Amino acid sequence: MSELLKMTATQARKSLLKREISSVELLNAYQTAMEKTEALNNYVTPTLEVAKEMAIEADKTYAKGNAGLLAGLPIGVKDLFCTKDIETTACSAMLKGFFPPYESTVTSNVWKSGGVMLGKLNCDEFAMGSSNETSIFGPAINPWSKIDGSDLSPGGSSGGSASSVAAGAALMSLGTDTGGSIRQPAAFCGVVGLKPTYGRCSRWGIVAFASSLDQAGPFTRTVEDSALIFSAMAGHDQKDSTSASLETPNFSEAVHSGIEGLRIGIPAEYYLDGMDTDILNLWRKGRAWLEQAGAKVVDISLPHTKYALPCYYIIAPAEASSNLARYDGVKYGKRMEKESLDAMYEATRADGFGEEVQRRILIGTYALSAGYYDAYYLKAQQVRRLIKEDFDKAFNDVDVILTPTTPTAAFPIGAEISDPITMYLNDVFTVPANLAGLPGISVPAGLSKQGLPLGLQLLAASFREDRIFSAASAIEKQAEFSLAPVRAAGDLQ
Amino acid sequence: MSTLVSGRTGEWEIVIGMEVHAQVVSNSKLFSGSSAIFGASPNNHVSLVDAAMPGMLPVINAQCVKQAVLTGLGLNAKINKFSVFDRKNYFYADLPQGYQISQFKHPIVGEGEVQIELSDGSTHKVGIERLHLEQDAGKSLHDQHPSKSYIDLNRSGVALMEIVSKPEMHSADQAAAYIKKLRSILRYLGTCDGNMEEGSLRADVNVSVRRPGEALGTRTETKNLNSVKFIMQTIEFEVQRQIELIENGGEVVQETRLFDTTTGMTRTMRGKEDAHDYRYFPDPDLLPLTFDDAFIDELKIGMPELPDEIKFRMVNEYGLSSYDANVLTEERETAAFYELASEGRDRKITANWMSVELFGALNKAGIELAQSPVGPNQLGGLIDLISDGSISGKIAKEVFSEMFETGKDAKLIVDEKGLKQVSDESAISAMIDDVLATNSDKVNEYRGGKEKLFGFFVGQVMKASKGQANPGMVNKLLKQKLDF
Numbered sequence: 001m002s003e004l005l006k007m008t009a010t011q012a013r014k015s016l017l018k019r020e021i022s023s024v025e026l027l028n029a030y031q032t033a034m035e036k037t038e039a040l041n042n043y044v045t046p047t048l049e050v051a052k053e054m055a056i057e058a059d060k061t062y063a064k065g066n067a068g069l070l071a072g073l074p075i076g077v078k079d080l081f082c083t084k085d086i087e088t089t090a091c092s093a094m095l096k097g098f099f100p101p102y103e104s105t106v107t108s109n110v111w112k113s114g115g116v117m118l119g120k121l122n123c124d125e126f127a128m129g130s131s132n133e134t135s136i137f138g139p140a141i142n143p144w145s146k147i148d149g150s151d152l153s154p155g156g157s158s159g160g161s162a163s164s165v166a167a168g169a170a171l172m173s174l175g176t177d178t179g180g181s182i183r184q185p186a187a188f189c190g191v192v193g194l195k196p197t198y199g200r201c202s203r204w205g206i207v208a209f210a211s212s213l214d215q216a217g218p219f220t221r222t223v224e225d226s227a228l229i230f231s232a233m234a235g236h237d238q239k240d241s242t243s244a245s246l247e248t249p250n251f252s253e254a255v256h257s258g259i260e261g262l263r264i265g266i267p268a269e270y271y272l273d274g275m276d277t278d279i280l281n282l283w284r285k286g287r288a289w290l291e292q293a294g295a296k297v298v299d300i301s302l303p304h305t306k307y308a309l310p311c312y313y314i315i316a317p318a319e320a321s322s323n324l325a326r327y328d329g330v331k332y333g334k335r336m337e338k339e340s341l342d343a344m345y346e347a348t349r350a351d352g353f354g355e356e357v358q359r360r361i362l363i364g365t366y367a368l369s370a371g372y373y374d375a376y377y378l379k380a381q382q383v384r385r386l387i388k389e390d391f392d393k394a395f396n397d398v399d400v401i402l403t404p405t406t407p408t409a410a411f412p413i414g415a416e417i418s419d420p421i422t423m424y425l426n427d428v429f430t431v432p433a434n435l436a437g438l439p440g441i442s443v444p445a446g447l448s449k450q451g452l453p454l455g456l457q458l459l460a461a462s463f464r465e466d467r468i469f470s471a472a473s474a475i476e477k478q479a480e481f482s483l484a485p486v487r488a489a490g491d492l493q
Numbered sequence: 494m495s496t497l498v499s500g501r502t503g504e505w506e507i508v509i510g511m512e513v514h515a516q517v518v519s520n521s522k523l524f525s526g527s528s529a530i531f532g533a534s535p536n537n538h539v540s541l542v543d544a545a546m547p548g549m550l551p552v553i554n555a556q557c558v559k560q561a562v563l564t565g566l567g568l569n570a571k572i573n574k575f576s577v578f579d580r581k582n583y584f585y586a587d588l589p590q591g592y593q594i595s596q597f598k599h600p601i602v603g604e605g606e607v608q609i610e611l612s613d614g615s616t617h618k619v620g621i622e623r624l625h626l627e628q629d630a631g632k633s634l635h636d637q638h639p640s641k642s643y644i645d646l647n648r649s650g651v652a653l654m655e656i657v658s659k660p661e662m663h664s665a666d667q668a669a670a671y672i673k674k675l676r677s678i679l680r681y682l683g684t685c686d687g688n689m690e691e692g693s694l695r696a697d698v699n700v701s702v703r704r705p706g707e708a709l710g711t712r713t714e715t716k717n718l719n720s721v722k723f724i725m726q727t728i729e730f731e732v733q734r735q736i737e738l739i740e741n742g743g744e745v746v747q748e749t750r751l752f753d754t755t756t757g758m759t760r761t762m763r764g765k766e767d768a769h770d771y772r773y774f775p776d777p778d779l780l781p782l783t784f785d786d787a788f789i790d791e792l793k794i795g796m797p798e799l800p801d802e803i804k805f806r807m808v809n810e811y812g813l814s815s816y817d818a819n820v821l822t823e824e825r826e827t828a829a830f831y832e833l834a835s836e837g838r839d840r841k842i843t844a845n846w847m848s849v850e851l852f853g854a855l856n857k858a859g860i861e862l863a864q865s866p867v868g869p870n871q872l873g874g875l876i877d878l879i880s881d882g883s884i885s886g887k888i889a890k891e892v893f894s895e896m897f898e899t900g901k902d903a904k905l906i907v908d909e910k911g912l913k914q915v916s917d918e919s920a921i922s923a924m925i926d927d928v929l930a931t932n933s934d935k936v937n938e939y940r941g942g943k944e945k946l947f948g949f950f951v952g953q954v955m956k957a958s959k960g961q962a963n964p965g966m967v968n969k970l971l972k973q974k975l976d977f
Binding site: 210 | 541545547548584
């Protein structure tokens, strides 16, 4: 059983193609893994009956010889993706009991490629959070533990997606990244998390948080697996006006192409005073690894970096305040029956939204309101352009930028939830890429002194995920990170 | 014509601006593919996007963009090749998204103008400030149930053009002329059907008053007027109300009002405190709307002639009266019918026949021009017979009635009924001789001075000829014989 769990997606696919294993067998192994790791609270809605049907179908395609790219591979889905006739809650009381009559484009692409749905994964409510603690289902738990055994946060908002892959309870999973919600949990859980270029993956059918920042992406154990599933997820969608009209190249080549002559930039402004020394050392190690692999590493400057976090925390809540206006009790989801329309709105939204969601709606409404729009929202969008220009200039001189993914390793559950600002600081290295629409990946690269995973982040110019995969692969090879969290389902080493 | 109003303490000038919401003629909605056709049973034309389901996204309908540009061209307005869609945020049960996608800072069409004609023949230019595209909301029905409101989202997301005039109207008559003219242009272009009862054209009217020469007064806005009559009543009421208020020492409050169709009065809808803060910001789900000159030029080429152009030709080339030109250009179909019917014929006679006989018959039968049993070519055929002397004007009326009833051609009816006019001099001369011989006593009376009897003789000759004698010739010959 645990042999099956040890395989990466790439290896599993090879095995399936050779008919050495069957999709159903693979599914059974993951089903057991899910049962073993139930305490991690990753899955909010397991879909094992549906998975069984999908696995059987996948096996048929292997028999026929027309198996899709992801045929038979067990995949978990963040509960932010609308899945047809399967409860989709965004981990909020507002959408508890909501069964979409439609399937999101990205998940549709994955199922069309033969992927098998294990279930819907836990996340922060409406994707708002960096610890998976705002979910109505309670936090997902990191399969990595501190020495003292306290429960650690898997990061957020895609906490369940990261944790399940790390724990061997999903071979791959889907998440979304608006300010770091894939990369940060990937770093906390020691897995690979990719945020594609804005526009690569369709946003149609994904519960919207911040429209100009949201992007779907995969969690995997390896960089190679990431390229595999990303190829299936991405592609132009007419139903999404912000979807890029570009062909999705085959990224698998890039994974193995090496980085001889690739130019790497190290941005001075990502060095923070009092930075965690484990992280600083890992960043230096990363630089050395890339040089060893033949890259040219130079120091660069991204002068407006320090404005990225405040900029993000104006723009994202502003867009969210408008995107979440539709949750009003009128058409679907929760409704508190009251005597007047306004009373119904107030009761429904007070009851349906958790504290963090309410906080962000209030911040966003304020930033857009008369008298404040120019000073906050407009100003933030102007600063955003400057941040993007920093990157555009830098990418004239370098191909890839290397930074840490997070300022710390995973923190205990409950440690930061009472201080929103501390929580927001988790995103300091990840938000710039969202603001600039650039692709970014987090690769597990080492362990902290407490034995917790640390990630390194690689960023590239728009639509240059190929460079990211090449550089990430180089880091992966050198880091030789062994994915063995304490609370994994099987022996994943 | 003075447009000043007399108050108790002196004269007042009225200032009126209008914001017209015109539903775009299109098969589907502005940002979704569901049907925009009116009249379906509730919630049958609602897509996932219209219902604002989680994860839904808008996609612009190019046809609606074309209609807006075309309308801008018809208003002689500046077409903006770059425009932006903004979200207008507010909560209401018939607004599923909790925001309306509209255009705030960068509308698709800029300044233009509309020429209006008043009943006294004077003309007046009303400036257009801008035109932008936006989504319509759904419908709320509050009268279907004692304690519940019903929401129909069929209309939610249908494309609207909001056409904002400059505050350059100064009387209810001007406002009426403006909305009628605007409606006519939209119908000619085929960009809006202008059906005010169904709600595809509605107006918000801004009214203020001021002493002549002074700065603009505070204005009120009265929303959702769906007939010319209500627009005029609103203006008249508001003007009186505001003048009385100010003259009695009060101040006009800037507010939104509603018109009560039963009382003919306006009342406060919401005050400044309750005014919405719409928190406009560019919709991040949509790219800025851009198109090039080629796009605009293609629309220009396909543009139909507009009423003003056609009227100009009718008056200046065809010699029609301004009044007739107005009647014949009221609808695009009428003008087209006329052009066809009058082509190569006497323009004035054709105009007369259309506006008097044809429209009279249509009105009586309660049908529209489109259902007329007499087509343009047929009418033309009738006029040909009058022009070449085959039938008299009087006979023509009979023929027309027959044409209208049976749909037959004029010539066929004339031939079938043997109605061809007699213009043979000798034949008529013989008839006259008969009549005079039979009525010799009256002849003597006539020659003795009773000139009124001339009509009697004409009547007798016409009777004898069963109405087919050429009247002109009868007159001429009769006079000759009588005055001899």
